[in-house]
Amino acid sequence: MEKGQRMKIVTRTRAGTITGLMVVVLVLAGLALPAVAPRSLIQDLFFILTMLSLAQVWNLLAGYGGLVSVGQQAFVGIGAYAMFAMVILFGWDPVPAVLVGGVAAVILAVPTAFFAFRLQGAYFAIGTWVIAEVTRLLVAQWKALGGGTGTSLPREATSDIMGVELIRTLFDVREAAARDILAYWLALILTVCIIGGIYWLLKNRLGLALAAVRDNTEAARSVGIDTTRLKWAVFLIAAFATGLIGALIYVQTARISPDAAFSLTDWTAYVIFIVVIGGIGTLEGPIIGVIVFFVLQSALSDYGAWYLLTLGLLAIAVMLFAPKGLWGLIAARTGLRLFPVQRRLVGHDINGGK
Amino acid sequence: MLLQTHGLTASYGQFKALFGIDLAVAKGECLAIIGANGAGKTTLLRSITGVLRNAPGMVMHRGEAIGDLPADRVMQRGIAMVPEGRKLFPSLSVEENLLIGGQVRGGSGPWGLEAIYDLFPILRERRRSPGTALSGGQQQMVAIGRALMSNPDLLLCDEISLGLAPVVIRDIYAALPRIRASGMAVVIVEQDIARALSVADRVVCMMEGRITLEGTPAQLNRAQIHAAYFGEAA
Amino acid sequence: MIWVDTVVQGVLLGGLYALFAAGLSLVFGIMRLVNLAHGDMIVAAAFLILLLVQGLGLNPFLAALLAAPAMFAFGWLLQRFILNRVLGKDILPPLLVTFGLSVALQNGMLEAFSADSRRIPIGPLESASVSLGGITVGVMPLLTFGSAVAVIVVLNQIFYRTALGRAFRATSDDPVTASLMGINPRGIFAMATGLAMVVVTIAALYLGMRSNFDPSIGPARLIYAFEAVIIGGLGSLWGTLAGGIIIGVAQTLGAAINPEWQILAGHIAFLVVLVIRPRGLFPRALD
Numbered sequence: 001m002e003k004g005q006r007m008k009i010v011t012r013t014r015a016g017t018i019t020g021l022m023v024v025v026l027v028l029a030g031l032a033l034p035a036v037a038p039r040s041l042i043q044d045l046f047f048i049l050t051m052l053s054l055a056q057v058w059n060l061l062a063g064y065g066g067l068v069s070v071g072q073q074a075f076v077g078i079g080a081y082a083m084f085a086m087v088i089l090f091g092w093d094p095v096p097a098v099l100v101g102g103v104a105a106v107i108l109a110v111p112t113a114f115f116a117f118r119l120q121g122a123y124f125a126i127g128t129w130v131i132a133e134v135t136r137l138l139v140a141q142w143k144a145l146g147g148g149t150g151t152s153l154p155r156e157a158t159s160d161i162m163g164v165e166l167i168r169t170l171f172d173v174r175e176a177a178a179r180d181i182l183a184y185w186l187a188l189i190l191t192v193c194i195i196g197g198i199y200w201l202l203k204n205r206l207g208l209a210l211a212a213v214r215d216n217t218e219a220a221r222s223v224g225i226d227t228t229r230l231k232w233a234v235f236l237i238a239a240f241a242t243g244l245i246g247a248l249i250y251v252q253t254a255r256i257s258p259d260a261a262f263s264l265t266d267w268t269a270y271v272i273f274i275v276v277i278g279g280i281g282t283l284e285g286p287i288i289g290v291i292v293f294f295v296l297q298s299a300l301s302d303y304g305a306w307y308l309l310t311l312g313l314l315a316i317a318v319m320l321f322a323p324k325g326l327w328g329l330i331a332a333r334t335g336l337r338l339f340p341v342q343r344r345l346v347g348h349d350i351n352g353g354k
Numbered sequence: 355m356l357l358q359t360h361g362l363t364a365s366y367g368q369f370k371a372l373f374g375i376d377l378a379v380a381k382g383e384c385l386a387i388i389g390a391n392g393a394g395k396t397t398l399l400r401s402i403t404g405v406l407r408n409a410p411g412m413v414m415h416r417g418e419a420i421g422d423l424p425a426d427r428v429m430q431r432g433i434a435m436v437p438e439g440r441k442l443f444p445s446l447s448v449e450e451n452l453l454i455g456g457q458v459r460g461g462s463g464p465w466g467l468e469a470i471y472d473l474f475p476i477l478r479e480r481r482r483s484p485g486t487a488l489s490g491g492q493q494q495m496v497a498i499g500r501a502l503m504s505n506p507d508l509l510l511c512d513e514i515s516l517g518l519a520p521v522v523i524r525d526i527y528a529a530l531p532r533i534r535a536s537g538m539a540v541v542i543v544e545q546d547i548a549r550a551l552s553v554a555d556r557v558v559c560m561m562e563g564r565i566t567l568e569g570t571p572a573q574l575n576r577a578q579i580h581a582a583y584f585g586e587a588a
Numbered sequence: 589m590i591w592v593d594t595v596v597q598g599v600l601l602g603g604l605y606a607l608f609a610a611g612l613s614l615v616f617g618i619m620r621l622v623n624l625a626h627g628d629m630i631v632a633a634a635f636l637i638l639l640l641v642q643g644l645g646l647n648p649f650l651a652a653l654l655a656a657p658a659m660f661a662f663g664w665l666l667q668r669f670i671l672n673r674v675l676g677k678d679i680l681p682p683l684l685v686t687f688g689l690s691v692a693l694q695n696g697m698l699e700a701f702s703a704d705s706r707r708i709p710i711g712p713l714e715s716a717s718v719s720l721g722g723i724t725v726g727v728m729p730l731l732t733f734g735s736a737v738a739v740i741v742v743l744n745q746i747f748y749r750t751a752l753g754r755a756f757r758a759t760s761d762d763p764v765t766a767s768l769m770g771i772n773p774r775g776i777f778a779m780a781t782g783l784a785m786v787v788v789t790i791a792a793l794y795l796g797m798r799s800n801f802d803p804s805i806g807p808a809r810l811i812y813a814f815e816a817v818i819i820g821g822l823g824s825l826w827g828t829l830a831g832g833i834i835i836g837v838a839q840t841l842g843a844a845i846n847p848e849w850q851i852l853a854g855h856i857a858f859l860v861v862l863v864i865r866p867r868g869l870f871p872r873a874l875d
Contacts, residue, residue: 068683070624115859118866119818121679122622126814127862130855133811137852264807269691276684305695312692319685320673405764425767434768441765445757454758457751458770504770 016340023192030188034171034181042177042184048294049187050249053194054267055274055286057241060198062272063281064210065234070268071128072242074112074135075105077262079243080250081139087157089144094153094161095186098247105243106236108135113235117228129264136262150257158254183252190248194241199283199339206233265308276315279325283339288327356381356539357402357433357508358414362421364394364401371397373563379508384530384540386554388547390583393560395543396438399510403435404428415508430459434506438513438543440497442485449481451496456503463505464536470499473529491522498526502533509533511542515549527553547579561585593723594844595837600725602836603733604798606829607791608813609820610739611784617823618760618780619675621682625690627810629785632693633659633792634801635701638708648708652793656786663785667778675777690806697803708796732794736832739787740825746783756780808851815858821868830869834861 034042054072061067079101086097116127140148159175167178201207212220213227221227246267250256260266270293278289293311300307322329330336357379364372372394379385387395400406401421402413408421415431429435434455442451452470460466471478474495480488485496494514501509515523523546530553534540544550550557551571559567559582567574567582612626623629633655640651674681716727747753755776759766763773795801795809815835820827835854842853861869 062680066680068680070687115862118862121620122616122683123814123818125624125683126622126811129807130811130815130858134852134855134859137855141848265691269687272684272687273691276688280680280684305698307695309692309695309699312688312690312695315688316670316685316692319681319688320670323674323681403768405767424772425764426770426772429768429770437765437768441762443758443761443765445761446754450754450757453751454754454766454769454771457755500769 013337013340015336015338019338027188027192031185034167034184039173039177039180042180044294046180046184046187046252048290049184049191050245051270051274051293052286052290053187053191053245054242054271055278055290056191056194056198056283057238057245058268058271059275059280059283059286060201061234061238063275063285064202064207065231065238066213067231067235067238068122068125069116069128069235069238070125070264070272071112071116071130071132072238072271073262073264073267074108074128074132075239075242076246076249076267077132077139077258078108078135079105079246080256080261081142081145082243083247083250084145084151084153084256087153088151091157094157094251095163095182098186098244098251101247102240102244105239105246108243109236109239112239113232117231132262132264136258139262140258146257148258150255150260152256153251153254161251179254180252183248186248186251190244194245195283195339197241201237202283206230210234269308270311273311273315275325277318277325279327279331281324282327282331284331284337285325285327288330289325292326355379355414356383356416359398359402360412360414362398362401362408362412364397364406364408371563372401375560375563375565377558377565379539379541381507382534382537382539384534384542384553384555386550386557387541387543387560388545388550388557388579388583389560390545392562394563395560396512397563398560399435399512399541399543402428403433403510426458429504429506432459432504432507434501434504434509436494436497436501436509436511436514438516440490440493442488442493442496442500444484444486446485447482448477448485448488448496451485452477452481452499452503455500456505459504459506465502465505467503470502473502473532474499489522491518491526494518494522494526495529498529498533505538507538509538509540511540513543513545515544515546523549547583559583590844594840596723596725597729598837598840599833600729600733600836601840602816602829602833603729603736604791604794604832605812605816605835606736606832607732607739607787607794608809609816609828609832610736610743610825611787611791612810612813613817613820613823613825613828614743614784614787615781616817618756619777620679621671621675622686623784624683624686624810625693625806626788626813627808628690628693628697628806629659629788630792630795630809631801631803631806632697633785633789634708634796635697635706635803637789637793637796638706641708648710648793648797651708652789655792656789659785659789660782663788664778664782667781668774671781672774672777690810694803694806701803703802703804705800705802706796707800708793710797714797728794728798732798735790735794736829739790740829743783743787743825752779812854815854818868819858819861821871824868824870827868827870 058072061069082104083094083097083101086092086100087094112128112131115131116124119127145151158179161179161182163182164175164178167181168175171181209220209225209230212225213230250261274289274293275286277292278287279285296311297307300310318325355378359375359377362372362375375398387398389395397406401408404423404425404427410419410422413421415433420428420431443454446454452467476492477495477499480492485493488496498514514526527549530540542550542554554571556570557574558565559579561582567578608630612623615621615623636655636658637648637651640646640654641648670685671682674685713727717724718727747756755771758769759771759773759776766773812835816828816831819831819834834857838857839850839854843850
């Protein structure tokens with residue numbers, strides 16, 4: 001085995017390195033974009049970025065962790081409501097209150113996991129959904145935040161969000177537009193942090209452990225991976241990120257109601273379709289998926305229910321004929337890996353032995 | 355020929371388990387397949403029964419290509435299997451386990467509930483118990499009875515003595531002549547060479563996915579079998 | 589006495605939930621498939637019955653009798669050509685396919701029938717009631733409960749007294765060995781889903797006659813059904829009835845205290861059982 005020293009395990013690929021550089025360029029361009037872009041584009045991008053973040057988080061849960069949650073709207077909703085509570089009840093600035101949204105989601109995730117982890121396999125999915133329903137019904141009883149009909153962020157809170165004044169003078173825009181720009185920047189940063197964070201997690205010990213569990217739970221347990229702790233860790237991380245995104249979405253909308261904030265369609269169904277169509281279990285998949293999703297939405301949103309009907313059927317078709325999604329098709333044709341997390345053994349021809 | 359395989363191959367992913375097996379079973383014959391663990395015996399039976407699918411012509415039954423048929427269709431043609439590890443249905447009673455064996459293909463033939471109960475009288479007493487509540491030997495009797503219920507022309511038995519006490523094995527093998535008397539061909543996969551030689555008309559030895567020896571018990575001597583079994587000179 | 593009345597109403601409501609749940613339980617029991625579109629299929633069947641009632645002027649029960657074979661065929665085809673292809677070790681594909689189906693069905697119905705609330709008309713039966721030892725109960729709720737019990741009895745008979753039921757149980761235990769018995773597991777799965785759709789039709793009949801429905805209410809029915817199955821314990825149909833009754837009683841009690849708490853009380857009862865008895869009240873010995 002004298003050749004062994006020259007072998008090593010790497011995850012880096014050439015495309016991966018190029019991706020890294022492109023990301024830096026894209027982020028810088030994205031930050032500068034509001035200087036030239038119209039407000040509608042900024043709003044669209046905000047929507048795309050938040051959906052992409054939600055999709056990446058759900059992908060971490062279901063695609064990498066095997067935890068098919070249909071109740072992520074619980075964390076979007078509780079994050080948003082926690083942010084509203086800090087602003088309305090305690091007079092906080094909405095931006096730091098977003099962090100409270102993330103914390104609130106983690107606090108909710110603990111009992112959720114406690115209940116839902118008692119359910120095996122597929123029933124876990126509906127279990128998370130029940131918890132989301134319970135949370136929605138409880139929040140609808142919260143009269144200080146508008147009960148079942150909801151409420152808006154008070155005028156005085158939205159007018160002096162930190163940084164909005166600066167953006168107004170910087171880009172010479174009205175207050176509402178400045179708020180959109182701020183939300184967009186935060187969304188951009190959050191998206192980069194979430195994708196970067198998941199990428200980092202997958203490249204490190206968590207990724208290896210998750211891969212082991214996904215391939216064979218029993219075997220993973222036998223080599224000392226604590227699968228229960230791993231599931232908890234993934235679930236709590238996902239809840240925190242989802243809570244942050246939810247809070248941020250509602251900083252931009254500035255109006256909330258239980259039905260909207262805990263919407264299964266908006267925060268879980270769309271997200272699942274994005275991941276499935278793009279390609280589950282890859283970091284690239286949700287990016288492709290969100291683009292397809294946005295194009296479809298722009299093209300079909302005038303047709304109301306037809307749009308969702310199409311998405312539903314498209315998701316079924318993808319699961320039947322291309323279970324690895326659009327990205328899976330692309331990767332199979334080209335061998336491209338933008339976010340290499342697979343570990344490859346490189347060095348001399350490993351088939352040459354014996 | 356009742357059953358023939360032609361260059362039968364099988365693999366699990368990258369791992370190749372069978373390398374071109376040519377096998378023939380005549381009507382009413384008892385063939386024993388012996389070989390060490392991992393020799394490919396079970397894979398061979400899985401390929402014949404359609405649990406593993408092959409190219410059509412690799413398996414022929416009564417002159418028709420059946421290599422690509424699914425397991426249920428193969429069984430319906432009259433090839434019944436006693437799977438390794440018995441595999442009784444835990445939700446079914448002993449009698450229901452037997453009945454399900456003849457449910458899709460039963461019909462004409464000597465084997466029915468009463469005939470099975472005559473063959474293995476203990477099963478009549480235990481017929482209301484859940485199949486899995488029985489001892490290992492009794493479970494094996496149910497598994498054999500279940501396969502007989504379809505009145506097959508070929509019975510495949512995978513490691514029927516595995517994990518059983520010698521006295522129990524003796525009782526089970528004692529039923530073999532009565533089974534053969536009904537005219538069906540029997541293929542037994544067995545690790546117990548002496549047992550195989552004592553009951554079979556012909557013996558096939560497998561090693562690492564290939565047939566290494568073939569002949570009647572009278573033709574083969576210990577040294578040959580040892581070499582074919584372990585891949586070394588005795 | 590008002591409390592006794594409330595509990596009785598809850599028990600009878602539980603019959604409806606058991607009807608919602610029986611099909612779900614059947615399919616899960618045989619192929620470990622959780623059909624996320626189950627609730628939407630109940631609503632779709634209700635629309636089908638309504639169409640037959642309005643279009644042909646049929647009695648609702650007769651309409652359901654006509655709808656049942658159509659729903660059986662739908663379930664059989666769905667399983668045969670779509671769900672069988674994604675069943676396997678990985679639970680993700682079937683979940684995602686049925687989720688896609690749920691959304692597609694809801695929105696398809698929205699396009700076809702609009703968001704308006706509908707009801708299957710049954711004339712005077714709707715308000716008819718009988719007096720049972722001082723408690724007045726509606727004929728409809730009584731009929732629903734009776735039908736739920738009948739459905740469970742019939743399903744149990746099929747399961748434990750027929751060759752088909754034997755094949756169901758064998759396939760549920762071990763599909764590979766079942767195929768060695770000449771049984772085609774995929775055919776058995778298709779039969780099971782078809783049968784579940786017949787139960788769905790019966791559930792839809794009572795859903796549509798007892799209350800208003802619209803294309804959006806399916807997911808909530810799925811949740812009640814799911815809760816009843818889990819409370820009862822997987823694989824036990826009588827347990828499912830008990831689960832339905834617990835949800836029903838919790839809901840009517842909750843509603844008696846505060847109308848806004850009706851749904852919440854049902855969910856909380858479910859969570860309480862989940863904590864005390866994670867495997868349900870009547871778990872099957874196996875699994």
